[in-house]
Amino acid sequence: MNNFRNFSIIAHIDHGKSTLADRLLERTGRVTEREMVMNQILDDNPLEQERGITIKLHAIQMNYIAKDKSEYILNLIDTPGHVDFTYEVSRSLAACEGALLIVDATQGVEAQTISNLYLAIEAGLEIIPILNKIDLPSAETKIEDVKHQIIDLIGCKEEDILMVSAKQGLGIDEVLEAIVKRIPCPKGDPDAPLRALIFDSIFDSYRGVIVNIRVFDGTLKEKDKILFMATGMSYEAEECGVLYMKRSRTGVLKAGDVGYFIPNIKTLQDTKVGDTITLLHKPCEKAIEGFKIVKPMVYSGIYPASADDFESLREALAKLLLNDSSITYEPETSSALGFGFRCGFLGLLHMEIVQERLEREFDQNIVTTVPNVRYNVVKTNGEEYFIENPAQLPPTTNISEIQEPYIRAQIITPTEYIGNVMKLCMDRRGIMKNTTYLSADRVDLHFELPLAEVIFDFYDKLKSTSRGYASLDYEYLDFRPEDLVRLDILFNGEQVDALSTIVHRSKSFYLGQKLCSKLKELIPRQMFEVAIQSAIGSRIISRTNIQAMRKNVLAKCYGGDISRKRKLLEKQKEGKKRMKQVGRVEIPQEAFLAVLSIDD
Amino acid sequence: MAGIYIHVPFCVKKCHYCDFYSEELHSNLRTNSLRESPLAISVFVENLVKEIELTNQKLDREIEINTIFFGGGTPSLLNSEQLDTIVNQIHKSFHINEKAEFTLECNPGTTTKEKIRSFIKLGVNRISFGVQSFIDKELEFLQRIHSPEEAERSIIDAREAGLNNISLDLMFSIPGQTIESLDFSLNKAISLQPEHISSYSLIYEPGTPLYYDMMQKKIKIINDEDDASFYDYTINFLTKAGYEQYEVSNFAKEKKYCQHNLNYWNGGEYMAFGPSAHGFMDNVRYWNVRSLQIYNTKLIMNELPIENSEILTDPEYFSEIIFLGLRANGVSVEFVKVRFGIDIMLTAGKIIQDYINLGLLIYGDDKLSMTVKGYPLCDEIILNILNQIKI
Numbered sequence: 001m002n003n004f005r006n007f008s009i010i011a012h013i014d015h016g017k018s019t020l021a022d023r024l025l026e027r028t029g030r031v032t033e034r035e036m037v038m039n040q041i042l043d044d045n046p047l048e049q050e051r052g053i054t055i056k057l058h059a060i061q062m063n064y065i066a067k068d069k070s071e072y073i074l075n076l077i078d079t080p081g082h083v084d085f086t087y088e089v090s091r092s093l094a095a096c097e098g099a100l101l102i103v104d105a106t107q108g109v110e111a112q113t114i115s116n117l118y119l120a121i122e123a124g125l126e127i128i129p130i131l132n133k134i135d136l137p138s139a140e141t142k143i144e145d146v147k148h149q150i151i152d153l154i155g156c157k158e159e160d161i162l163m164v165s166a167k168q169g170l171g172i173d174e175v176l177e178a179i180v181k182r183i184p185c186p187k188g189d190p191d192a193p194l195r196a197l198i199f200d201s202i203f204d205s206y207r208g209v210i211v212n213i214r215v216f217d218g219t220l221k222e223k224d225k226i227l228f229m230a231t232g233m234s235y236e237a238e239e240c241g242v243l244y245m246k247r248s249r250t251g252v253l254k255a256g257d258v259g260y261f262i263p264n265i266k267t268l269q270d271t272k273v274g275d276t277i278t279l280l281h282k283p284c285e286k287a288i289e290g291f292k293i294v295k296p297m298v299y300s301g302i303y304p305a306s307a308d309d310f311e312s313l314r315e316a317l318a319k320l321l322l323n324d325s326s327i328t329y330e331p332e333t334s335s336a337l338g339f340g341f342r343c344g345f346l347g348l349l350h351m352e353i354v355q356e357r358l359e360r361e362f363d364q365n366i367v368t369t370v371p372n373v374r375y376n377v378v379k380t381n382g383e384e385y386f387i388e389n390p391a392q393l394p395p396t397t398n399i400s401e402i403q404e405p406y407i408r409a410q411i412i413t414p415t416e417y418i419g420n421v422m423k424l425c426m427d428r429r430g431i432m433k434n435t436t437y438l439s440a441d442r443v444d445l446h447f448e449l450p451l452a453e454v455i456f457d458f459y460d461k462l463k464s465t466s467r468g469y470a471s472l473d474y475e476y477l478d479f480r481p482e483d484l485v486r487l488d489i490l491f492n493g494e495q496v497d498a499l500s501t502i503v504h505r506s507k508s509f510y511l512g513q514k515l516c517s518k519l520k521e522l523i524p525r526q527m528f529e530v531a532i533q534s535a536i537g538s539r540i541i542s543r544t545n546i547q548a549m550r551k552n553v554l555a556k557c558y559g560g561d562i563s564r565k566r567k568l569l570e571k572q573k574e575g576k577k578r579m580k581q582v583g584r585v586e587i588p589q590e591a592f593l594a595v596l597s598i599d600d
Numbered sequence: 601m602a603g604i605y606i607h608v609p610f611c612v613k614k615c616h617y618c619d620f621y622s623e624e625l626h627s628n629l630r631t632n633s634l635r636e637s638p639l640a641i642s643v644f645v646e647n648l649v650k651e652i653e654l655t656n657q658k659l660d661r662e663i664e665i666n667t668i669f670f671g672g673g674t675p676s677l678l679n680s681e682q683l684d685t686i687v688n689q690i691h692k693s694f695h696i697n698e699k700a701e702f703t704l705e706c707n708p709g710t711t712t713k714e715k716i717r718s719f720i721k722l723g724v725n726r727i728s729f730g731v732q733s734f735i736d737k738e739l740e741f742l743q744r745i746h747s748p749e750e751a752e753r754s755i756i757d758a759r760e761a762g763l764n765n766i767s768l769d770l771m772f773s774i775p776g777q778t779i780e781s782l783d784f785s786l787n788k789a790i791s792l793q794p795e796h797i798s799s800y801s802l803i804y805e806p807g808t809p810l811y812y813d814m815m816q817k818k819i820k821i822i823n824d825e826d827d828a829s830f831y832d833y834t835i836n837f838l839t840k841a842g843y844e845q846y847e848v849s850n851f852a853k854e855k856k857y858c859q860h861n862l863n864y865w866n867g868g869e870y871m872a873f874g875p876s877a878h879g880f881m882d883n884v885r886y887w888n889v890r891s892l893q894i895y896n897t898k899l900i901m902n903e904l905p906i907e908n909s910e911i912l913t914d915p916e917y918f919s920e921i922i923f924l925g926l927r928a929n930g931v932s933v934e935f936v937k938v939r940f941g942i943d944i945m946l947t948a949g950k951i952i953q954d955y956i957n958l959g960l961l962i963y964g965d966d967k968l969s970m971t972v973k974g975y976p977l978c979d980e981i982i983l984n985i986l987n988q989i990k991i
Contacts, residue, residue, distance in 0.1 A: 527958070527977060550828035553978040555800040555849050557927060559605055559864055559878040560620075563885055563910065566920055572983055 001256040002185045006075045006214065008092055008125075010117055011102035012110035012471065016132040020102060020166035020175070021076060027172050028062035028074070030245060059200070059212055059243045059258055066180045074179060075243075075258035077199065077214075079116070084347030086475065087294050088200075090119050091274045094290055095199040095214035095258065098126040098183030100175070101154070102164075105131045105139035108442055109149045110471035111412040117153065126183045127154050128162065130175065135165040149438050186216075188255030194218030194226075194277070195284040196253075201271040203322040209265040212243070213253070213277065217284065220253045225280035226263060229287040233270055234280045235263035268325040296328050296344025297405070297476065298351055298455050299388040301369035301498060302358070303340030305578055305589065309365065310339045316362035317341060320354065327354055332389065336498040336582045337367060337592075342389050345371075348455050367580060367589045369498050370596060373451045376403040376479050390500040393486050396537050402502070403479040405451040408433075411462065413470035415441050420465040428453035429504060448477060452502070457596055487512055489519065490533040490540075491585045501595055512541040514598045522591040525549035530585055602881070603667040603863045604690065606648070607874030608675040609892050610641060612710065615743045616813070619805035621876035621890045622673040644874075644892065645682045647899040649689045651873050654904055656693035663871075665694045667701045667860035668723075676706035680718035687722050701726055701859040703767075708754040709746035716761040726765040726858075727758050728798075734788040735781050738774045748788070755792045765856055767796035772830040773822040774802055782830055783837070790841045795856040799834045800849045801827055828976065835972055847928040848975055857929070865928035867921045875905065883912050914940065915991045923982045930969030940991060944968070948988035955981055 011017035058078040065071050079092045093099065099120045103109055120127060129150045133139055147161055162178060164171035200212040213220075220226070220240055227234045240261035241249035253259045265271060273294075276287035304313045317329050328344035345351040351371060358364045378384045378401040379394060387393060393402075409430070413421050415437075422432065425447045434446035449458075454474065462470050485508050489499035499519075503511055512534030519532050523546055530546040557565050579586040590597075611622045625638055668690065670678075678686075683704075690696065703726040704719060716727070733739055734748040746754075758766055768789050772782055789797060804811045804821070813819050822830070835845060843851035847865065850858065863870060864880075872879030876890040886909035889895050898905040912920070918940050925931030937943050945952060945963070952968065955961040960974035960981060970978060 527960075527980060549977060549980060551824070551831055551976040552980045553848050553927075553976060555803055557848070557865075557924070558861065559870060559872065559880070560876065560887070562864065562878070562880075562920060562924065565923070566916060569919060569923060569979075569983065569986065572979075573987055576983060576987055 001188070001190075001254075003070060003072045004075070004186050004256045005072060005098065005179050005183045006077065006096045006186060006256075006258055007098040007100060007128075007179055007183055008077045008079055008096045008120075009100045009102060010079070010113060010120060011132075012104070012107070012113045015102050015104040015107065015110075015113075016166045017102055020100070020130070020132065020164065020172075021078070023166050023169055023172045024074075024076065024176065025060065025062065027176065028064045030060065030062045061242050061244055061258065064176055064180070067177060068180075072180050074176075077258065084297075084345075084350045086115070086119075087292055088273055089116055090123070090290060091197065091199045093120050093123045093125060094274075094288065095197050096123075096125055097186055098128060098179065100179075101127050101129045101150070102132050103130070103146060103150060105134050105143050105146055106136050108142065108146045109153060109412065109438065111410050111444070111473040112471055114153065114412065114444070115410060115473040115475075121154070127156070128175070128178050128182055129154060129156055129160060130162045130164050130171075132164050132166055134163050135168050135170065145439055145441075149442065152438065186256035188215070188217045190217075190219050190255045192217040192255070193282050193284040194220055194224075194279045195288065196220065196277050197288045198228075198271060198273055198275045198277060200273060201268055201325075203268050207262050209268055209271055210247070210260050210262050211271050211277075212260050213258070215253050215255050215257045215259070216288065217255050218279070219255070220261060220277075220279075222251050226261070226277050227280040227283055228271065228275050228277055229283075230272055230275040230291050231270060235265060237261045238264050266322075268322055272325070294326050294346060296326070297347055297373065297451060298345045298371045299342055299374060300345070300351055300371040301332065301334065301337065301340055301389065302329075302343050302355070303334065303337040303367045303369075303498075305365040305367050305580070307338045313341070313358075313364055313366065316358055316364050317343070319362065320357060324354070326350065330388075334369075334391070334498045336496045336587075337369070337580060340367075344388065348459070365578070367592055369592050370501055370594075371455050372502060373405050373455065375484070375502060377401075378403070390486050390502045391497045393502065396485075401481045402484040403481045404484060404502075406448050406477040406480050407451050407454060407474040408477050409447045409449050409454070409472060409474040411445045411447065411470055411472050412438065413443060413445065413466050415443050417466040417470060418443060418445070421445060421462065421470055424458075424461055424465055425449060428458060449474075450480075450482065450504075451476070485536050487515070488535045489515065490531075490535060491582060492531050493533075494583050495535075496582050496587075498592055499594075508536055509541055511595070511598070512536075515595055516542045516544045518594045518598055519591055520544050520546055522594055523585070523587055526585060528584070601666050601868065602663050603669065603860050603868065603870035604665055604694070605860075605870055605872050605874075605877055605879070606668070606670050606675075606686065607872070607877040607888075608670060608672040608678060609644070609875050610672070610677050611674045612677070612707075613743065613745050616809035617742060617802060617805070619808050620671075620673065623892050625677070640892075641677065641682065643896060645678070645685055647896050648686060648873055650899045650902075651905065652686075652689045652693050654899075654902065655871060655873070658904070663694055663869075665690070665696045665700055667863055667870075668696070668703070669860040670704045672705055674707045674710060675704050676710045676715070680715065680722065683719060683722050683724075701765075703728055703858065703860055705730065706754065706758075707744075707746065708751035711754050711757065713757040713761050716758050716763065720761060720763065725763070726767065727763055728767040728769065728796075728858075729754060729758075731755075731768045731789070732771045733774060733777075733781075734785040735777075738771075738777060738781065738785075741774055741776060742771070752788070752792065755794065759792075765796070766792075766794045767798060767858065768792070768794045770797060770799040770834075771802055772799060772834055773827045775819050775821055777822065777830070779829065779833055782833060786834065786837045786841075790838075790843075795853050796858060797838060797843055797851045798849050799838070799851065801831060831976055835975065839972060845972055845975060848978055850928075862928065865924040867917070867924065883917065884909050885912060886910075918942070918989075918991050919986055922986060926968070926970060926982050926985075927978055930967035932966055933963075933968055934966050942989065942991065944985070944989065948985045951984055951988055 009017050060076050062074040064074055077092050077095055079089045162174050195217040196213040196215040198213055202210050204210050224237045226237050240253050242259040274291040278284045304310050326346050329341040332342045374386050374388045376386055379398050380400045430447040430449040436444040438444050483505045484502050485505050487501050487503050487508050489496050516532045516534050529548045533540050533543045579588055609622045610625050614624050702723050704724045705728045707730050731751045804814045838851045845851050846857050869881050875888055875892050875895040878887045886906050888905045889907040895905045962971050
C-alpha cells in the first residue's frame, strides 16, 4: 500500500487538464504514441471533445518507476469540469489523497478552480500546485502574478509550485516525482470489514452496471456478497479489477486500491455515486461521509416533435437513464404540445447535453420548452407543495406565497469588468455579499441570486460582458418568497401553456412585450392573421399581430420542373412536421424557447 | 393520347434570368435574313429527326398525339424548311390527331409575317410570344432583344397571317417595375386581344447570372409585399378583362387553354425531344442530356440522348396529381379515388372544408380547384392538404 498514490486533477476548462493527463499516461507507458494521436484520451465521448469538458468521470491506473528506483502505482481519478456536477467532483476527491491544481499561467485562477480547490482542501487532500502553459509568450509577464494568486490561495511556498508545459512535455517528470513524494500513501486495513466508496458508475450494454470504487478498508473478492449501504440493496460481485486504459480483471481489490466491480445490476438507478459498499455478511460500522441524493435544479418539458413518437421518446429516456442517473422524468400533458415528459437536470449544461444526446444518440426529434426551476407554492389554505412546471401554478387568488430557489454565486473577474458584472447581477435581482481582491487586477465577487435568473443565459451574458474573462461557480442556498407571477402567452385568444413562464412582477411587463415581438419574429405568417398577446392572469399586458400570408406559390411548373417541384414539396412537408400545431397556428420549435433569445 | 415537346436549344442572346437550356448563336442573325441559318441548327435538326425515329422504333404501341409544343430556346429561329423536316418526321412516326394543338414559341423580333404564314402551312395553329413587358426599361433589364413596338408588330403579323390562337408571356416583379408600369403592360397586352396570357413572377433561378447578381446584392429586388400586390393586381385585371385564370400563371379567353400544358398538369403522357427535354411515359419520367454537344454525339452513335429517368412510385404520382391539379384547373376526386383508392374529400375533408369556407378552394362537378383567391396561397394550401393524407 506504501507504493500507491491516488490523486485527481483540478483545473478550469482549457487550462490543460486533459493534455497533462495525456502526458502522464504517455510518460508512464500507459499509452503508446500511436494511441496518443487520438489525443486527449480522457474525454472520449464526442460531446465531451466538442465542448472541451469532461462529463463522465474516468479513472486510470499507471505504473511509475521513480528516481528512488521503486515502482509506484498511480491512480488518476478524473473529475467533471462543470458547475452542474459539484457533487460528483466532491466524491471523486473523497476517493483521493492528493490533487494536482493546474492553473493556466496566461489566465490565472478561475472561480470554478477555487470552489473545487476548497472541496479538495476540505477533504484533506495534499495539493500540488502546477503552473501550466509556461512556454507561451504571453505567460512571461503574468507568471509572477499568477504564482502569487496560488500562494495566497493555498498558502504554499513559491518553490512548491511546479512549472509545466504539458503541450511541450516540460516538467512532466517533476510532476510524477511530486506525486510520489508529496502525496501520502493511502491508509487502511486490508483485514478490516470492507469499506469502499462509489465515485462513479457507468452502464455497459453487455455487462450492465460497472461500479468504480476506492477501497478504504478491507478486501473485495469476486463472488463476495456486496451491500450498498445507502440503498440497502445487495448484489454479488461477479468480477473485479483495476482500470488501465481498459478494465483489467484481478479478482481482488484491497484497501488503498482504486478499481471496478461488476455486480450484475441492470440500471444505474440502483448505484448511487457517494454510496458506501461493504460485505453483506461482515459489514463495516460506518458509511463514508458525504453521501447525498442529488436533486435536479432545472426542469424542462421534452416532447416528441410528432405525437406518434411518444413511445419511442419514452424508450430513449429510459435508456438514457441507464447511464445518467441524475436525470428525472415524469410524463406530462400540454394542451399545446400533447404528451411528453417533464425532465429534471442538474443544471443548464446537463440539460443541453441530455437534449443533444437524445437527438444524436437516440435519433429523437424533440421539442423542448423553456427551462424553469422548481417553486414552492404556499396556498391560502396553508397547503404547500413544489411545482416543476409553470402550468401547475394554482389560480392567483389561491396563492399566498411563491418561493423560489436562491444560489450563492462566486464570480472571479478582472477588475476592469467589475462594473459590467455588477450590472448584470443587479439586473438579475442579485444581492451583492462580498468582494475579495485576489490580486491587483482580479477580484472575487459573491452574490446571492435567484436560480431562475441564472438559468436564462446568465452564463453567456457573463462571458460576453467580460470578454470571456469572468468565471462562475455557484451552490444552492435556500428558497425565498418573492413577488412572482405567471406570464402567459395567447394566440388568437387561446392560451399556449407551453409558453408560460414564471417571472418577477417587476419584469413582467417588459418581458411580456419582448416575448410578443420575439414570437412575431419566429413564427412564420399563417393563412390568417394571428394575434399574439401576453397576459398576467386575466390582464392583457401587450399585443402584436402577425399579418396573414399573402403569397406563397411558385410561378412556373412545366415538364422539366415537375420532379424538382415534387422534391421541394417533400422537403417542405418535412419542415412542416417540425412545426407544432397549436389550435390552427403552426409554431416552429424555436418559438418555444423564444424567451431565451430576448435581448436585455 | 400523348403530347410531344420539342426543345430548340438556340437563342440569339441568352437572357440573364432564364434557366432553360440554350446555346447562343454567334453569327449576326438579327440583321441577316433568317433563311441562312448556321450549321449548328442544321446539325441539330438532323439529329432531332433521328431521335424521333429511334424513339418510335423503341415504342411497342401506337400513340395518338394531341398536342405538339416547340419550346426553347427560341424555336422561331428554325426556318420553314427545318420545321418542315421535323414535322414530316413526326407525322411519319406517330399518329397525329387532326385537331391537335400545335404551338410554337416565338421571340418577338425573330419572326416576319411570311415566316408565320409558312409555319401555319406546316400545321402550327398556336403561337406563344415571349413579350414579358411593354416598357422599354423593363425589357432592357431583362436583356430581351426586342422592343415593345416589335412585340406589338409580331402579334399583329400573326393575327394577319390568320392565326386565331395567340398567347403572350408577361412578367411581373421586374426590378424597377411599379403598379403603373404593370398596368400599362397589361393594358397594352389586352388591347392586342390575345386568346391566352401567361403572367409570371420573375424567378431568381439558381445558376443564372441574375441569381448571382441578386446574391451579390447588385440589384434591388421587388420585396415580397410588392410581389404579392403585383400578382393580385394581375389576377384582378385579367379576370375583369374576361380572361379566366386556369392555372397559377395562366389565363385564357373562351376556354382557349393551352392543351399541351394542361396535359402536364393533369398527369398525362408526353414525349420529349431535344437536349434537356423532359418526358413522361408509362409512369417513367425521363430527361435528355443538357448539352447540345453530348446530344449530337449520342445520336450520331445511334443512341437515345437520355441522361436519366425515374419511375414514379404511387405516393410520388399521387402527390404530383394533387399538386399539379390544384395548381391548374382542379383535381378529379373520382380519378384519385379510382387510381389510388383515396377519397381526398374524406381523408383531408376537414382542412379542405376549412379552405372552401375561407373561399380559397371550390368543389363542384367532381373537381376540387383553386379560386382566384386561392392561387396566391397555392403552395401553402397544397402542403397542408398533402400533410393530411398518408399513402
